[in-house]
Amino acid sequence: MNLLIDGVPTDRVAVTDRGLHYGDGLFETIAVIEGVPELWERHLHRLCLGCERLAIPMPDADLLRAEAERVCAGTRRAVLKLILTRGHGGRGYRPPQEARPTRILARYPWPDYPAAWWQEGVEVRVCRYRLSLNPILAGIKHLNRLDQVLARGEWSDPEISEGLLLDPLGHVIEGTMSNLFLVRTGRLITPDLTQAGITGVIRGLIMDTAATLGISCHSAPLTLTDLMDADELFLCNSIIGIWPVRLLESRVYKPVPGAITARLSEAIAAIRQS
Amino acid sequence: MNLLIDGVPTDRVAVTDRGLHYGDGLFETIAVIEGVPELWERHLHRLCLGCERLAIPMPDADLLRAEAERVCAGTRRAVLKLILTRGHGGRGYRPPQEARPTRILARYPWPDYPAAWWQEGVEVRVCRYRLSLNPILAGIKHLNRLDQVLARGEWSDPEISEGLLLDPLGHVIEGTMSNLFLVRTGRLITPDLTQAGITGVIRGLIMDTAATLGISCHSAPLTLTDLMDADELFLCNSIIGIWPVRLLESRVYKPVPGAITARLSEAIAAIRQS
Numbered sequence: 001m002n003l004l005i006d007g008v009p010t011d012r013v014a015v016t017d018r019g020l021h022y023g024d025g026l027f028e029t030i031a032v033i034e035g036v037p038e039l040w041e042r043h044l045h046r047l048c049l050g051c052e053r054l055a056i057p058m059p060d061a062d063l064l065r066a067e068a069e070r071v072c073a074g075t076r077r078a079v080l081k082l083i084l085t086r087g088h089g090g091r092g093y094r095p096p097q098e099a100r101p102t103r104i105l106a107r108y109p110w111p112d113y114p115a116a117w118w119q120e121g122v123e124v125r126v127c128r129y130r131l132s133l134n135p136i137l138a139g140i141k142h143l144n145r146l147d148q149v150l151a152r153g154e155w156s157d158p159e160i161s162e163g164l165l166l167d168p169l170g171h172v173i174e175g176t177m178s179n180l181f182l183v184r185t186g187r188l189i190t191p192d193l194t195q196a197g198i199t200g201v202i203r204g205l206i207m208d209t210a211a212t213l214g215i216s217c218h219s220a221p222l223t224l225t226d227l228m229d230a231d232e233l234f235l236c237n238s239i240i241g242i243w244p245v246r247l248l249e250s251r252v253y254k255p256v257p258g259a260i261t262a263r264l265s266e267a268i269a270a271i272r273q274s
Numbered sequence: 275m276n277l278l279i280d281g282v283p284t285d286r287v288a289v290t291d292r293g294l295h296y297g298d299g300l301f302e303t304i305a306v307i308e309g310v311p312e313l314w315e316r317h318l319h320r321l322c323l324g325c326e327r328l329a330i331p332m333p334d335a336d337l338l339r340a341e342a343e344r345v346c347a348g349t350r351r352a353v354l355k356l357i358l359t360r361g362h363g364g365r366g367y368r369p370p371q372e373a374r375p376t377r378i379l380a381r382y383p384w385p386d387y388p389a390a391w392w393q394e395g396v397e398v399r400v401c402r403y404r405l406s407l408n409p410i411l412a413g414i415k416h417l418n419r420l421d422q423v424l425a426r427g428e429w430s431d432p433e434i435s436e437g438l439l440l441d442p443l444g445h446v447i448e449g450t451m452s453n454l455f456l457v458r459t460g461r462l463i464t465p466d467l468t469q470a471g472i473t474g475v476i477r478g479l480i481m482d483t484a485a486t487l488g489i490s491c492h493s494a495p496l497t498l499t500d501l502m503d504a505d506e507l508f509l510c511n512s513i514i515g516i517w518p519v520r521l522l523e524s525r526v527y528k529p530v531p532g533a534i535t536a537r538l539s540e541a542i543a544a545i546r547q548s
């Protein structure tokens with residue numbers, strides 16, 4: 001069984017669900033190792049922030065955990081997608097006063113990325129599509145994802161692992177499915193996400209890990225020029241961990257991985273395996 | 275039968291649908307009078323524009339029409355919601371190369387608004403929530419509707435019929451579920467929707483009807499001050515037709531309906547009944 005909707009094994013959802021009608025909900029994409037959802041507390045924390053922002057009642061954490069373990073039981077490596085919508089609704093945008101959120105837990109196969117993407121780095125492009133600025137929706141992992149769909153539709157070259165998204169002011173925000181860090185003179189900087197973007201769970205882990213390793217790390221508005229001028233560049237998300245970037249458009253980063261990227265990759269891998 | 279999904283009577287949709295995962299799709303809300311979907315060609319035209327913008331294959335128009343009639347058969351007055359998603363997908367934002375869109379047709383009861391809202395006008399507020407600017411998504415009726423959900427969640431007073439949404443620059447764009455026109459010295463102006471908002475079917479009909487009635491009408495960036503300084507103000511959508519505004523925050527519009535609003539309401543009602 002790889003699907004549970006409100007605790008019931010089924011692959012169908014009510015057509016009245018507000019997740020379908022409005023994208024009125026949230027999700028988490030979680031790595032599963034030996035049947036255990038990784039960094040569960042961090043994922044739940046972000047889900048909780050999203051629920052507060054959208055005024056969706058947060059389900060019982062123990063129930064979610066039990067359902068996640070049920071869906072993931074017996075798998076060695078998998079991806080768990082947890083979707084939480086505001087639940088059923090009639091016609092009309094107005095949120096029901098007493099929402100009964102829908103819990104969807106779906107297990108997917110572990111993606112089959114080439115090992116070279118970790119070892120030798122990835123090739124990255126810049127998307128034409130621009131992210132909108134919206135401080136209310138920024139940070140949370142909500143279900144309104146046409147931005148990412150349209151940006152990801154811009155290329156089909158399998159050699160290009162990721163596309164970077166800028167905001168209308170020319171600030172680099174993130175990749176279509178990843179966050180971004182640069183290293184300059186030994187310091188780590190990641191884009192400010194108060195106006196756009198998703199605050200990734202691994203992004204948070206990297207910021208905390210950098211602190212414990214004594215590596216200076218902060219978030220700030222970054223431009224493409226900042227990326228081009230960086231010594232190292234890497235992408236991260238909950239599934240891939242860290243991918244060093246070897247090529248951004250015509251800019252080559254050498255060596256790959258750079259020293260700081262390598263230290264962080266090692267530290268993050270150790271935390272994930274612990 | 276009030277529901278058809280891909281031609282099959284059912285109230286469940288596949289949990290893998292990209293409409294649920296990403297809001298990757300479009301919709302139309304259509305008035306049904308004596309079993310017939312009203313202004314069908316205009317709705318289909320906007321759906322088609324949305325399909326082009328999102329690169330979703332447009333289904334056969336005759337098939338959609340036949341399904342709409344099947345769902346609406348025998349009803350005197352109803353609301354037809356037509357949802358078109360990019361269809362099933364695996365995990366990941368990338369649109370499938372050969373998408374097989376999902377067609378959802380759902381019939382809802384006609385809403386029960388007070389008759390006074392047409393005769394004596396409605397009370398309208400200004401939402402705190404701001405719409406983002408996004409020229410790619412502006413105009414089309416896509417499924418990423420958290421903006422409207424969050425804005426509509428701002429008030430519960432049943433005396434307030436609608437809330438107006440501004441963009442970050444202070445331009446008035448639309449209501450949460452309606453478009454907006456003002457009348458000043460006999461001329462009709464509606465907000466420019468090239469950066470945000472939905473180009474409503476009735477909005478289009480009103481612009482065309484104004485032209486045939488010899489009423490000057492154009493779209494332009496409008497501020498709240500423009501609305502406050504207007505002689506008349508009205509809201510419109512496919513279900514309500516035209517609602518005159520009698521109160522916007524503390525600004526009272528008199529008489530209600532104003533002369534131009536009354537002429538247009540009559541003309542639009544005549545077209546809808548023909």
